[in-house]
Amino acid sequence: MMELENSSVMTVSNSGSGEGSVSSSSQLQLPAPPPQPPPPNPVVKKKRNLPGTPDPEAEVIALSPKTLLATNRFVCEICNKGFQRDQNLQLHRRGHNLPWKLRQRTGKEPRKRVYVCPEPSCVHHDPSRALGDLTGIKKHFCRKHGEKKWKCDKCSKKYAVQSDWKAHSKVCGTREYRCDCGTLFSRRDSFITHRAFCDALAEESGKKGPGAQTSDPKPSAEEEKATATEEETAAEEVTAATEAAAETAPAAVVAAPLPPQQVAPLELQEPAEPTELPQYMPPPSASLANTSGVSCSSSSSSSNTSLFASLFASTTSTAVAHSTATFSDLMSVMGHADRPLTEPPSLCLATNGGPASLFSPQAQSHDRRPFAPPPPSPHMSATALLQKAAQMGAAATGSSFLKGFGLDASSGHQENIQDDGLQWGHQRKLEPEPAPMLSAGLGLGLPYEPDLMMGSSSLFGSKPATLDFLGLGMGPVDGTANGGLSALMTSVSGGGGGGLNMGPGTAAAGWEGTERKPSSPAIR
Amino acid sequence: MRAELRGSTPGHVSVPDPNPFDTPHGSLSGALKGCLGSLDGAGIEKLLLHCATAVEANDATLVQQVMWVLNNIASSHGDPNQRLTSWFLRALVTRASQFCPTAIPSATTGLTRARPMTATELVGYVDLTPWHRFGFTAANGAILKMVQGRRKVHVLDFSIYYCMQWPTLIDALSGRPEGPPLLRITMPSARPSVPPHLNVSTEEIGLKLANFAKSRDVPLEFHVVKATWSCSSDALNGHSNFLQEFASCLLDPSSLGLREGEALVVNCQSWLRYLPEGSGRATDDLSSRDAFMELIHRLNPCLVTVTDEDADLDSARLTSRIMSCFNYLWIPFDALETFLPKDSPQRLAYEADIGQKIENIIGFEGEERMERLESGARFSQRMTRAGFESFPFDEETVSEVKLLVDEHASAWGLKREEDTLVLTWKGHNSVFTTAWVPSGYDG
Numbered sequence: 020m021m022e023l024e025n026s027s028v029m030t031v032s033n034s035g036s037g038e039g040s041v042s043s044s045s046q047l048q049l050p051a052p053p054p055q056p057p058p059p060n061p062v063v064k065k066k067r068n069l070p071g072t073p074d075p076e077a078e079v080i081a082l083s084p085k086t087l088l089a090t091n092r093f094v095c096e097i098c099n100k101g102f103q104r105d106q107n108l109q110l111h112r113r114g115h116n117l118p119w120k121l122r123q124r125t126g127k128e129p130r131k132r133v134y135v136c137p138e139p140s141c142v143h144h145d146p147s148r149a150l151g152d153l154t155g156i157k158k159h160f161c162r163k164h165g166e167k168k169w170k171c172d173k174c175s176k177k178y179a180v181q182s183d184w185k186a187h188s189k190v191c192g193t194r195e196y197r198c199d200c201g202t203l204f205s206r207r208d209s210f211i212t213h214r215a216f217c218d219a220l221a222e223e224s225g226k227k228g229p230g231a232q233t234s235d236p237k238p239s240a241e242e243e244k245a246t247a248t249e250e251e252t253a254a255e256e257v258t259a260a261t262e263a264a265a266e267t268a269p270a271a272v273v274a275a276p277l278p279p280q281q282v283a284p285l286e287l288q289e290p291a292e293p294t295e296l297p298q299y300m301p302p303p304s305a306s307l308a309n310t311s312g313v314s315c316s317s318s319s320s321s322s323n324t325s326l327f328a329s330l331f332a333s334t335t336s337t338a339v340a341h342s343t344a345t346f347s348d349l350m351s352v353m354g355h356a357d358r359p360l361t362e363p364p365s366l367c368l369a370t371n372g373g374p375a376s377l378f379s380p381q382a383q384s385h386d387r388r389p390f391a392p393p394p395p396s397p398h399m400s401a402t403a404l405l406q407k408a409a410q411m412g413a414a415a416t417g418s419s420f421l422k423g424f425g426l427d428a429s430s431g432h433q434e435n436i437q438d439d440g441l442q443w444g445h446q447r448k449l450e451p452e453p454a455p456m457l458s459a460g461l462g463l464g465l466p467y468e469p470d471l472m473m474g475s476s477s478l479f480g481s482k483p484a485t486l487d488f489l490g491l492g493m494g495p496v497d498g499t500a501n502g503g504l505s506a507l508m509t510s511v512s513g514g515g516g517g518g519l520n521m522g523p524g525t526a527a528a529g530w531e532g533t534e535r536k537p538s539s540p541a542i543r
Numbered sequence: 544m545r546a547e548l549r550g551s552t553p554g555h556v557s558v559p560d561p562n563p564f565d566t567p568h569g570s571l572s573g574a575l576k577g578c579l580g581s582l583d584g585a586g587i588e589k590l591l592l593h594c595a596t597a598v599e600a601n602d603a604t605l606v607q608q609v610m611w612v613l614n615n616i617a618s619s620h621g622d623p624n625q626r627l628t629s630w631f632l633r634a635l636v637t638r639a640s641q642f643c644p645t646a647i648p649s650a651t652t653g654l655t656r657a658r659p660m661t662a663t664e665l666v667g668y669v670d671l672t673p674w675h676r677f678g679f680t681a682a683n684g685a686i687l688k689m690v691q692g693r694r695k696v697h698v699l700d701f702s703i704y705y706c707m708q709w710p711t712l713i714d715a716l717s718g719r720p721e722g723p724p725l726l727r728i729t730m731p732s733a734r735p736s737v738p739p740h741l742n743v744s745t746e747e748i749g750l751k752l753a754n755f756a757k758s759r760d761v762p763l764e765f766h767v768v769k770a771t772w773s774c775s776s777d778a779l780n781g782h783s784n785f786l787q788e789f790a791s792c793l794l795d796p797s798s799l800g801l802r803e804g805e806a807l808v809v810n811c812q813s814w815l816r817y818l819p820e821g822s823g824r825a826t827d828d829l830s831s832r833d834a835f836m837e838l839i840h841r842l843n844p845c846l847v848t849v850t851d852e853d854a855d856l857d858s859a860r861l862t863s864r865i866m867s868c869f870n871y872l873w874i875p876f877d878a879l880e881t882f883l884p885k886d887s888p889q890r891l892a893y894e895a896d897i898g899q900k901i902e903n904i905i906g907f908e909g910e911e912r913m914e915r916l917e918s919g920a921r922f923s924q925r926m927t928r929a930g931f932e933s934f935p936f937d938e939e940t941v942s943e944v945k946l947l948v949d950e951h952a953s954a955w956g957l958k959r960e961e962d963t964l965v966l967t968w969k970g971h972n973s974v975f976t977t978a979w980v981p982s983g984y985d986g
Contacts, residue, residue, distance in 0.1 A: 177882060183882070183952045202663075209670045209676075211710050212710045213663055215713070215751060215755035216666055216710070217663050218663075
């Protein structure tokens with residue numbers, strides 16, 4: 020059945036041989052195969068299966084939708100880097116300094132790989148109908164099952180489910196309630212509520228007569244009448260009301276009533292708001308985002324990712340600069356988030372008529388898929404990857420990790436921690452604990468204290484020289500998963516097999532009509 | 544290998560290796576991210592539980608390890624799983640930081656610094672999904688039914704949503720065949736320090752509401768009950784401040800301004816979850832859940848409406864709370880995903896507010912853990928114990944609620960559990976709403 024690669028070694032060997040099925044695209048149904056350089060090492064000639072006769076020995080690979088949709092067609096399975104051309108991928112692969120040579124010397128022939136489509140309803144979902152090459156399955160998926168976002172033409176609302184989109188399109192623009200401030204609503208209760216708090220209402224009390232209403236171009240006759248009536252009534256009544264309110268000042272109203280003139284500035288603020296940058300968080304300082312060696316997206320709009328990433332895996336030679344990536348820095352930047360509710364209220368009305376149309380099969384599959392396609396996943400188990408992490412520099416990992424927390428034994432950059440840690444407001448005086456948890460490691464407003472360092476030495480584990488950050492055992496080549504984290508990852512990924520679960524959660528309780536509450540629902 | 548923290552071992556200083564963890568091609572993080580990105584919700588949940596267990600066990604190394612892994616999954620701009628994970632991770636970091644020995648500022652303050660909303664923004668906020676208006680509509684429907692024919696109506700409003708519920712009630716009352724009643728709305732000045740946050744005072748909201756009511760020919764009196772005890776500026780005990788303030792609002796029922804002959808309605812909207820279980824001595828602890836209900840009962844209201852989120856997030860055990868939070872709060876994240884783009888500021892803000900809730904539930908204990916949600920079933924038992932009978936929603940109200948739900952994405956649904964109405968997302972309970980009358984009510 021479907022399985023993922025269990026061992027990085029095997030993966031490497033396949034790709035290292037240069038003619039693993041990943042790069043076999045040139046052999047199979049590409050109309051114009053890109054020219055391929057001769058593989059850098061002896062190639063085991065692959066016999067090509069006849070179509071429809073799958074190799075029973077073949078290894079079935081199930082890639083995620085996200086992987087399949089990635090535009091770089093040639094993907095390094097070790098690091099997920101994508102390439103436009105296979106030859107570039109091959110050259111890149113040689114850069115992975117991994118013991119694929121060992122594998123080769125044992126002489127084991129690389130297993131053929133076939134790929135299944137992640138779409139459960141697809142004919143190619145079945146392993147017996149798997150496609151033989153990576154490019155083929157990618158093309159197939161992209162065409163057949165590419166992620167669709169349904170977008171309304173009239174407004175900017177998007178829907179993941181086609182029936183929702185259809186239902187919305189039916190009502191979008193047909194029923195409209197318009198407030199004096201210009202906002203449109205498709206639902207009356209939202210309109211009413213908005214109107215109650217909209218400054219346009221109070222404004223009217225300041226000005227005039229019944230004639231001062233905006234006419235709505237295309238509401239239904241009923242709504243137009245309703246709007247007109249309301250506004251006329253409001254115009255007359257509110258004027259009287261404000262005066263009355265000011266005079267009688269009902270004892271119940273505790274606050275001094277605001278004169279309408281004061282309300283105007285509030286209203287003026289509102290139009291200004293949409294011009295705010297619609298960024299949830301301010302872009303991180305250059306030192307945080309750009310110098311991070313981590314390959315997560317570090318565009319300003321995903322500043323959170325890069326901040327956290329730089330926190331947790333801040334790297335390298337610019338260690339000095341990186342001590343600025345302290346936890347407290349992180350939190351303070353996060354804390355400065357504006358509330359950019361810049362989208363006009365009308366957009367937030369998720370209107371959707373048509374209750375009759377429940378999920379179409381396609382929509383169903385949208386819903387029951389995992390939320391959105393996860394990032395590309397190579398054919399490696401988490402265990403294997405973490406072993407790799409250990410190989411690549413487990414000793415060093417812990418230090419930068421902790422550096423990210425502001426705990427840096429080698430450099431004395433504690434001043435940042437002190438300054439920024441206090442930004443959070445109130446302090447809490449806690450009794451110093453003899454066995455601090457993360458101790459100074461979190462760098463939260465702590466002065467650098469050697470004693471604390473000593474006391475928390477076990478923070479670094481009991482191994483003297485090598486910081487076995489991932490707990491995977493000593494030494495670079497030891498790939499055995501004996502670490503707490505590896506065991507954890509194994510258990511997390513479903514126990515038995517070392518692979519990770521992919522695709523829709525196994526507890527595939529379709530939601531329609533199901534009343535039971537799964538104890539641990541896989542989030543679809 | 545688990546490196547347990549066993550106390551200081553002087554002389555054993557592990558100087559970190561000068562080579563920081565280098566990802567020359569960004570490869571590992573990418574690969575790991577890719578690999579872990581395909582974890583389903585159950586896998587992430589396990590990771591979170593492991594992290595929590597490690598935190599509770601003071602296992603610093605394992606905590607760091609798991610957090611590192613979680614961080615590679617987490618992304619506030621990613622898919623809902625990733626977003627949810629990012630908030631959970633923050634909460635766990637907050638929790639872990641509680642154990643730092645010296646002055647550690649609370650992380651919550653950092654999260655509350657989003658710009659407060661204007662009133663109209665708040666309207667949009669509560670209408671993003673049917674989550675809030677579901678309860679508003681049902682409660683207003685029950686109120687309308689109950690006060691038919693009454694000339695004076697007094698609503699005691701205990702809600703965190705700053706009167707967003709009332710314009711539609713006012714509108715409905717104005718259309719009564721017998722004409723609108725004199726409507727009084729009273730609310731306490733004390734409010735738990737939770738989102739959504741408004742940039743104007745309650746009094747200003749009341750003023751706008753009064754204006755609006757006038758425009759509808761509904762006489763409205765709006766009253767804010769001031770606390771007789773004012774809180775200190777020590778934000779550390781923010782929630783204790785709220786509770787004390789709140790209790791002082793209730794100490795003297797006459798400060799509520801009740802009058803003869805009026806139909807008294809008590810509206811609890813996402814409120815009761817902020818009242819603690821109580822010390823057991825109800826008379827000493829007015830702000831506890833049971834004591835509050837007892838007080839309400841004594842006021843002899845004609846109706847008590849209770850709406851809240853339908854989940855048990857108050858377990859004493861951290862791991863249970865993580866599980867139940869994760870298995871519940873995916874709902875709003877999933878819902879927002881269906882119609883708002885990844886970078887939508889509204890979506891991010893809404894999610895951040897949920898993140899704050901997560902942080903409180905997971906990051907804190909004791910008095911600071913103010914979010915103590917219990918499910919509809921348990922609340923209902925509590926109401927029954929407090930001497931209330933459930934009051935069924937009439938068919939007109941139910942159809943109105945159904946209409947509301949149907950106007951949103953098709954995954955939203957309505958369910959009836961006896962006299963309780965439940966809003967569902969893909970079949971999972973999200974919000975419950977109920978109405979109650981005191982047993983043997985003498986209307």
